Amino acid sequence: MKKNILITGTSRGLGKYLVDNLKYNYEIIGISRAKIKENNFENICLDLTNFYDFDKILLKIGEKRVNTIIFNAGVGYFGKFEDASDFDYKNIINLNLLSPILLLQKVLPYLEEKANIIFIGSIAGKKFMKSAAVYQASKFAIRGFAGALKNELKGKKVFLINPKILETDFHKDSLVFIPNEKSKITSLENVLEIIENILEKKENRFEIDL
Numbered sequence: 001m002k003k004n005i006l007i008t009g010t011s012r013g014l015g016k017y018l019v020d021n022l023k024y025n026y027e028i029i030g031i032s033r034a035k036i037k038e039n040n041f042e043n044i045c046l047d048l049t050n051f052y053d054f055d056k057i058l059l060k061i062g063e064k065r066v067n068t069i070i071f072n073a074g075v076g077y078f079g080k081f082e083d084a085s086d087f088d089y090k091n092i093i094n095l096n097l098l099s100p101i102l103l104l105q106k107v108l109p110y111l112e113e114k115a116n117i118i119f120i121g122s123i124a125g126k127k128f129m130k131s132a133a134v135y136q137a138s139k140f141a142i143r144g145f146a147g148a149l150k151n152e153l154k155g156k157k158v159f160l161i162n163p164k165i166l167e168t169d170f171h172k173d174s175l176v177f178i179p180n181e182k183s184k185i186t187s188l189e190n191v192l193e194i195i196e197n198i199l200e201k202k203e204n205r206f207e208i209d210l
Contacts, residue, residue, distance in 0.1 A: 002027045003199075004066045006057075006107065008099075009073030010043060011036055014120065014166055017188045018070065018195065026199070029060060031073070048073050049094040054106045061110050068116040068199060069107060071100040071142075076135040089134045096138035101145060113155050116198055119146045120191070121162045123209065143207075150206050161194055162209045186210045 003026050009015035010030030019028050023041045030036065030043035044060050046053050074096045077088045100119065111117075124132060125139030143160060150158040163186035190210050197203035 003068070004029060004061075004064050005199075006061070006066050006069045007031070008048060008071055008103070014188055014191060015072045018072070018192060021192055022195075026067075027064075029057075029064075029066075031057065048099040048103070049091060051098070051102050054103055057103070058106060058110065061107070064110070065112045066107065066110050066115060067112050068118065069104070069111065070118045070120070070195065071104075072120045073099065074120070074138075076132065078132050078135065080131065081133045084134070092134050092138050096135070097141050097145075100142060104149075111156065114157065116157045116159065117146075117149065117153070118159045118161065118195065118198060121146070121160045123162050123164050126162060126209070147206070157198075157204075158206060159198055159203070160207045161191060162207065163191060164210065166191070 005022060005026045006029045007015055007018055008031045010019050010028075011032035011034040015030070015032070019030055019041060022028060028041040030041060031046050031048065032043060033045070033047050035045050036043045042060065044057055046056060075092055076096075077084045077092060104117065119142055121143055122139045124136045125143045129136065143162075146158055146160045149156075164184050166186055167188055194203060194208055194210070
């Protein structure tokens with residue numbers, strides 16, 4: 001019987017890549033704001049900043065037990081701190097921080113006893129950089145949240161994966177220069193390999209910097 005994996009942010013980028021590569025060996029329940037036309041995995045069309053809709057996810061899970069949950073959905077603003085709107089910053093905090101916290105609280109009773117809880121963090125959550133103050137704040141906070149959960153949730157395995165710049169269009173609207181040297185890029189394959197190792201119980205580190 002295939003294990004169930006819940007993944008957020010599955011319509012594009014890393015989330016879509018994970019679905020495309022994991023759906024053959026696992027039962028995927030995806031969550032994305034955009035509709036997905038593919039019908040070979042179950043996807044819930046949902047705005048993760050609308051916390052009142054989280055009960056819809058529980059209805060989809062039903063009597064299933066989730067083996068692994070991957071918090072991948074995220075958004076960033078890269079530019080001068082004073083140039084962003086209130087909406088930009090509220091959206092970053094709501095999606096990057098509050099959404100994983102509140103969703104995990106809802107889903108926790110549906111997780112297997114020894115479930116994996118995987119957060120896609122960022123090197124930006126460990127180093128002080130310019131032009132991404134609120135994005136960095138959200139990633140520093142999720143790192144603290146994950147670290148606390150590691151000590152609190154007995155039996156569950158908590159992981160924090162910190163990529164550099166991913167090979168996606170995440171930074172396409174950036175108002176500042178984003179370097180594209182190979183040394184500052186994390187491949188999607190690299191993230192997938194770590195997650196596969198977690199699923200196969202070959203990876204035990206809490207925090208993995210890529």
